[in-house]
Amino acid sequence: MKNAYRRPESALVVIYDCQCRVLVMQRQDDPDFWQSVTGTLEIGELAINTALREVKEETGIDIQQAGYYLYDHQQTNRYAIRDIWQHRYPPNTPFNTEHVFSLQVKSDEAITLTEHLAYQWLEKNAAMAKVWSDTNRAAIKDCVPDANMPT
Template sequence: MALKRPESVLVVLYDEHHRILLLQRNDDPSFWQSVTGTVEAGELPAETAVREVAEETGIVLTPLQLNDCSLINRYEIRRRWLHRYPQGTRFNTEHVFSACVSSASELVLTEHLAFEWLDKPDALAKLWSPSNRDAVEAFVPECRR
């Protein structure tokens, strides 16, 4: 297995009702998250975001649908995943994006066990990653009733 680069994207997907798409990880079923993925060599983070959304959900975004949140997080990699990175790597750099998509879109999961569309409070309670919770809080509009 090739080692991962410690640079990734986080893509928060939400629908027209401001519900957030959460994905349940295969390798840790208690870990619910938005779309994430490693920036490959020679790839721009926005290109990674579009690619990862398509790979993980089957949703094909146009560049115009993608919102660059102009936020870059740096966080410590979970100990259980350090073996995936070059020796001595402890931190990951994460570029944050968001996009509004239709929840009627058929999802094709390739890397996750399940998905849920949740309102903002429920998504915030279920998300494992602090940076993912912060992104949902900051970049998903409030639903006006």
Template sequence: MEYKRPESVLVVLYNERGQVLIMQRNDDANFWQSVTGTIEEGELPVQAAYREVGEETGIVMAPESGAIVDCQHINQFEIRPEWRYRYPPDAFINTEYVFAVQIASDATITLTEHSAYQWVEKPVAAERVWSPSNQAAILAFVPELK
């Protein structure tokens, strides 16, 4: 088995009304999140952000568009014990690079790694997501729009 790198991206997607897209994980019905994913070998965090948005939502954006904003924020957190087997034996901490992007509320979402999605108001999204770093990113980087 090839181990995952303990470096990832978190990409918060929001629409023109300030609603946040949250997705329910296939493997845990209580785990809602924004787009996340491992940075592949040789890949820059921003490249991973574009790739992961495309893979998890079907929304393909060209990196040269500059649509995805680097929030200039990095989180470090303990890898969930039940997921540690996916990482090298000495990996206990994950480094997460935070990004945000506004997409249209009528964009077609095609889920590949999640069982459901919802557009919800910012406070609701922050309350529903499982990860504290995801919650903080929603509160800090989703602008108040209406």
């Protein structure tokens, strides 16, 4: 039987291309909320497996089949769960723990949305300005090379 509540632990995957443009996606349930790939760890699932699964589910990119490298930054963020999403988590669960990953893809990589309204490829600073969450902004800043730096 599936647990009715989400586990307060997730994976965040910042995807960027060979030109250091960052993929950001617009949520269906909150069109003002733009983000990188993110998803909840399922019971017994490791963060890296969540990252692999969520990238495939949300973008259509099969990291392993494409031969890409998913980089685990060995970094976790802790943030307050938004009030409008609190009902998804067990009672008295104020915080989520987020594991940070990044993925570089080819500049012509096809994106197939399944859970979002739209996507954009933005230069690093524009992506940082567009995403809603502070932890997503920090991950873009830390994980994506500057466009003039070799990747």
